[in-house]
Amino acid sequence: MSAPTVYDVAERSGVSIATVSRVYRTPESVRAQTRERVLEAARELGYVPSGNARGLASRTTGVLGLCFPDYADPDAEADAEADSDADDAVMLYSDQIIRGMERAARRHGYALLIAASLEGGPESLVAKVAGRVDGFAVLAQTVPTEDLEVISRRLPVVMLAGPREIDHLDHIVVANADGERELTRHLIEDHGLRRLVFVGGDTDSPDAEARFRGFREACRDAGLPVPDEPALRTTMMKQAEGALAAETLLDRGGERPEAMLFANDQMAVGALRALARRGVRVPQDMAVTGFDGIPLGRIVQPSLTTVRQPIRRLGEQAVELLVQRLSDTGREPVSLTLPVSVIRRTSCGC
Amino acid sequence: MSAPTVYDVAERSGVSIATVSRVYRTPESVRAQTRERVLEAARELGYVPSGNARGLASRTTGVLGLCFPDYADPDAEADAEADSDADDAVMLYSDQIIRGMERAARRHGYALLIAASLEGGPESLVAKVAGRVDGFAVLAQTVPTEDLEVISRRLPVVMLAGPREIDHLDHIVVANADGERELTRHLIEDHGLRRLVFVGGDTDSPDAEARFRGFREACRDAGLPVPDEPALRTTMMKQAEGALAAETLLDRGGERPEAMLFANDQMAVGALRALARRGVRVPQDMAVTGFDGIPLGRIVQPSLTTVRQPIRRLGEQAVELLVQRLSDTGREPVSLTLPVSVIRRTSCGC
DNA sequence: ATGAAAGCGCTAACAA
DNA sequence: TTGTTAGCGCTTTCAT
Numbered sequence A, B: 001m002s003a004p005t006v007y008d009v010a011e012r013s014g015v016s017i018a019t020v021s022r023v024y025r026t027p028e029s030v031r032a033q034t035r036e037r038v039l040e041a042a043r044e045l046g047y048v049p050s051g052n053a054r055g056l057a058s059r060t061t062g063v064l065g066l067c068f069p070d071y072a073d074p075d076a077e078a079d080a081e082a083d084s085d086a087d088d089a090v091m092l093y094s095d096q097i098i099r100g101m102e103r104a105a106r107r108h109g110y111a112l113l114i115a116a117s118l119e120g121g122p123e124s125l126v127a128k129v130a131g132r133v134d135g136f137a138v139l140a141q142t143v144p145t146e147d148l149e150v151i152s153r154r155l156p157v158v159m160l161a162g163p164r165e166i167d168h169l170d171h172i173v174v175a176n177a178d179g180e181r182e183l184t185r186h187l188i189e190d191h192g193l194r195r196l197v198f199v200g201g202d203t204d205s206p207d208a209e210a211r212f213r214g215f216r217e218a219c220r221d222a223g224l225p226v227p228d229e230p231a232l233r234t235t236m237m238k239q240a241e242g243a244l245a246a247e248t249l250l251d252r253g254g255e256r257p258e259a260m261l262f263a264n265d266q267m268a269v270g271a272l273r274a275l276a277r278r279g280v281r282v283p284q285d286m287a288v289t290g291f292d293g294i295p296l297g298r299i300v301q302p303s304l305t306t307v308r309q310p311i312r313r314l315g316e317q318a319v320e321l322l323v324q325r326l327s328d329t330g331r332e333p334v335s336l337t338l339p340v341s342v343i344r345r346t347s348c349g350c
Numbered sequence C: 001a002t003g004a005a006a007g008c009g010c011t012a013a014c015a016a
Numbered sequence D: 001t002t003g004t005t006a007g008c009g010c011t012t013t014c015a016t
Helices: A004-015 A019-023 A031-044 A051-058 A074-082 A083-089 A093-107 A125-132 A147-152 A178-192 A206-222 A239-251 A263-276 A311-328 B006-013 B017-025 B033-047 B051-058 B074-082 B084-089 B093-107 B127-131 B145-151 B176-190 B206-222 B239-251 B265-277 B311-327
Strands: A063-068 A111-115 A135-139 A157-160 A170-174 A196-200 A259-262 A285-288 A307-308 A335-338 A341-343 B063-068 B111-116 B133-141 B157-160 B170-174 B197-199 B259-262 B287-289 B306-308 B334-337 B342-343
Touching: A004 A019, A004 A031, A031 A111, A031 B145, A031 B306, A051 B127, A063 A093, A063 A125, A063 A311, A074 B306, A083 A147, A083 A206, A093 A111, A093 A135, A093 A311, A093 B111, A111 A125, A111 B093, A111 B239, A125 A147, A125 A239, A125 B051, A125 B111, A135 A311, A147 B033, A147 B306, A157 A259, A157 A311, A170 A178, A170 A311, A178 A196, A178 A259, A178 A285, A178 A341, A196 A206, A196 A239, A239 A263, A239 B006, A239 B093, A259 A263, A259 B170, A263 A285, A285 B063, A311 A335, B006 B017, B006 B033, B017 B033, B063 B093, B063 B127, B063 B311, B093 B111, B093 B133, B093 B306, B093 B311, B127 B145, B157 B311, B176 B197, B176 B206, B176 B342, B197 B206, B197 B239, B239 B259, B239 B265, B259 B265, B265 B287, B311 B334
Parallel strands: A063 A111, A063 A135, A135 A157, A157 A170, A170 A335, A196 A259, A259 A285, B063 B111, B063 B133, B133 B157, B157 B170, B170 B334, B197 B259, B259 B287
Antiparallel strands: A111 B111, A307 A341, B306 B342
């Protein structure tokens, strides 16, 4: 009643289990006639090689993994529900990384195991992934550093879009500061704006911090006042928080800013809505920018000026690094920075 | 030098391997103090439980799988390259199914293993997936039926978006015929069009055939001539073929049609471009429709009227069926049909 | 080209 | 609560 094994197939086809094994690993090493007998028996019995047993015996799985955070902007989901036409527009960061990794993994003959989770410890999906792959990529802030510490001693791990955290890991980041600096420069020089405010994220978001750094650099370069801190910080960088931030900024006394730069697109989109509700015209009365390049940014009115991250590339590169390291265990840790590009749309005045 | 095992951890913490195992499976069943000792030892050694060994011993992996075809419309990719702004707009069918399955799998505590491939046989990625999961979903036309035949005798398989092929499989389809009939009815009744042509796909694409069926039903219902065959068939249903089809249809003698209905969005988008090149205005001179609801359809000019498939839902439902069947092996094969909805945009004249 | 035998690292009864 | 003991189904030398 249980699943057939090499033994069953071997018996039925009158060969040894070793031969059955060979048929599935190195078909050419078995005489054609024998091979046919074996495959025939396998077909009759409904034999499917156990990946687990293979992996256990050969100490390799042929699978690469990806752990990403359980981010699901509730507002974004709401969009998808309410306006079913916007459904597919909400393509998250992680979806694109998956795309990139899958393509690259396929090229190298690997399958891809994916799992989202925020919590660590034994029991976690992270642990499950780690135990079933030859190597994997992790989005920053996904897996507790202490777990990673242990895991990365046993198999290749590449950290994506965040600080390396552990110094023997490979990691890949995007040029956050460069992008925000360039974007800010554009607002200042090309649109002649001077009163800019930056809305950041939590201090422990390296991406958001790097973007703020870029903002400051541009201010400094232009001879504008350089703030020590973002005008406002949000914790989750979601749409609702962006909306709230925009309103707070409007209601705050003093001169109204000419431009609001958000640390990510989600917040900027939320802000766009809040500003519309308050009758503030974008970009005439206020320029608004985001960061990331999510598809939603192109669909909103006005379309969002932003900085595009090469997210798919991130996934592809991750696989390349993993594959490299798998074949050369001794290689020094690598650190890559992928370039970004400013996307000028309507919300900045272009 | 090799990876530490339960034995190493057991020895170091002065317990038996069974206890180490328990710490990772059912932490509460171990005295807190003992548990700490074990985890401490594990940390020091860099112990990561082997998923393979676990799976082998427990006969379960905690992983669900998805096999999808190696579809990558070269034209779509070209779009992504040429107009980097359209990059993320090109979100394929499979990406959305992955999204849906991942979400649902996560809810049930499963990770998701994904792999694309067109070829079967031993050695194939399909075989790899089959051997490493508790059950998996297959997009129609992805895995050779004979492989599926064997595999599905050993673990749950659900067929997506296509005929069941093997009668003991669960399967999920979308209401292709209903959608195309409704769309066609819209063109006829609401826009008063009468000379409609349908561009289909290969005869062995069940989706395309079902859509053609819907088209015919609407023609019949409206008292229009009912064609036996699509005006044209393409093999891969890609953009280039759609463009070619549109031109062929234009150059063909006789009265020019008032509307071209394509079996999918990719072809329709290609047609839109070809028509623009030829100076045919859409929708004034010619109505054009697609099927699928890909994001690109909203971005093209004019925006594409189409039928949206609930693709994410497809993925979610697939997981539900797999999970069900995993807990109730005896259940009768299920066949679900998910409803679709007509999306009226500009290309039909709306 | 094929076979024999020894693990691979874990879980799952069953004992204690 | 913890330990003992069999396997789980394959790959891998080493022979033949």
